[in-house]
Amino acid sequence: NTRRRTKITLPGPFTMAQQAQNDYYPDLRSLALAYADAVNAEIKALHAAGVDIVQLDEPYLQARPEQAQQFGVEAINRAVAGVKGQTALHICFGYAHVHHYAAKPSGYSFLPELEASQVDILSIEAAQPTIDLSVLRRLPSKKIMLGVISLGDLAIETPAIVVEPLGSDTLVGIRIDEQNIQVRLPPRRVRRVGELVRLNVSREHVHLFNSDGRRIAG
Template identity: 30%
Template sequence: MRQKLLELGLDLPILPTTAVGSFPKPEKLKKARREYLDGKLTEEDLRPLEEKATKDWIEIQKDVGLDVFVDGEMYRGDMTAYFARNLEGFEMGGLVRSYGNRYYRKPIIKDEVKWIDPITTEYWNFAQGLTERPVKGVITGPYTMMDWSFNEHYDGREEICLALARNLRKEIEALIGEGTKIIQIDEPALSARPEELSEFVLDAMEIMTENLDTYFITHICYGAFKYIYPEMLELSVDNFDLEMSNSDLNLIKLFEKEPFTKDISFGVIDVHNHVVESEKISKSRVDRALEILKPEQLWIDPDCGLKTRKKEEAVEKLESLVSAAKAARGEINK
């Protein structure tokens, strides 16, 4: 897929490094977001804090040396609720538990879903304006939006998913219109019901990506991949961003049986662990990936978003993966 990147004007190094999406929010911003949800602050009150936090994380990514940036999602709360708040047809429900002590507000589909205005372009533009390196556009995909919402309108899951795909494609088109060349579609729920992959998930992704001139990544984390691999490779994307380290790289066993045929963003950092991986550990994971994957296929990143880590941990984890990638890159280029 390197040829596609070059055609888009993206001359990335071998083993490009990136982050998945979210970074830790500063306490001042988290406090302000709580006050906003309680009706004590407006979006205009949040904006300066969000912009400062975004700028800070762009600078950190520059200092760390990532090759492809993210905006850090300082303006988002939850990955599903954020888009639900900005699409017609949704209402916000109460808090539900996702894992551990993490909760999110589960949206309710009350009416026909409609995309009205761009949702992420303003902050993508803000972030891209702060760096010459490419910034990924990141949206939550239709299957996860469907699976993580209550439905009180549509007849079934397929109808919901395809309706969401048609509307979220408009967000992708808006990002491309602004100049976004790499777009990541987050689908962590993809293995929730493996039979639905062939029934309608492939169709939904085709709706999202067909005839669009950009490099597509889909992020699928902490899934039961053994139930959807290798069929998931039929998804119409260029790159699969997968958690690898939290599961001790056991996905490699699947790849050894059925070769991985697309690009992969290979998670070498466990985002649910406070321990910062040494460069040696991160490099060993890169080396293991290179035993079964071509260097041209391989991107290096964390397993998932880093928003649950402390800022210092997140920075040090990014430094570890960048150092590991550079070391491996040096060996390849000898």
């Protein structure tokens, strides 16, 4: 039991159809829709049990965009048909260490199409590679869960690296008197994760934080 909000992740019907051996259904679309019916029952059961958000993981929407164009959204919408609770959909490029740090594309081959899906939230890997976030304007009806941790970098991220892409504030790392400082600046529109910017601000609007994220007085 928990008093906190809960989220359960399930494999998505499109991805399961791409990974399964099909000896029965006439084509992959039919297989994906059959999986969608099973997933739909599971989602409804989880919400009935008290789960707040059920997320579908669909990495193969990116890996197989041609087939995703044909029946990806159809399978997703069938999986969430009649669902009363919140639903999320996660897409990504895969784990970098599994692919030996292979280069990833600069954008998703199947993303704006998800505006037609009936899920409430889209969870998107955005830190590796650095995705042009302007594409999110094509998803006006969706809440966005933005992935800001790069799987290709083993270094522990500073608060600046994690928070900056979200756009609520701009955190800039600088060095003053041999001390690493993070400068928190007023919000701005972020065009690209990790973007380098030059800002002119008045001193009274600057707040200093150390590398641990604690505010420095004065």
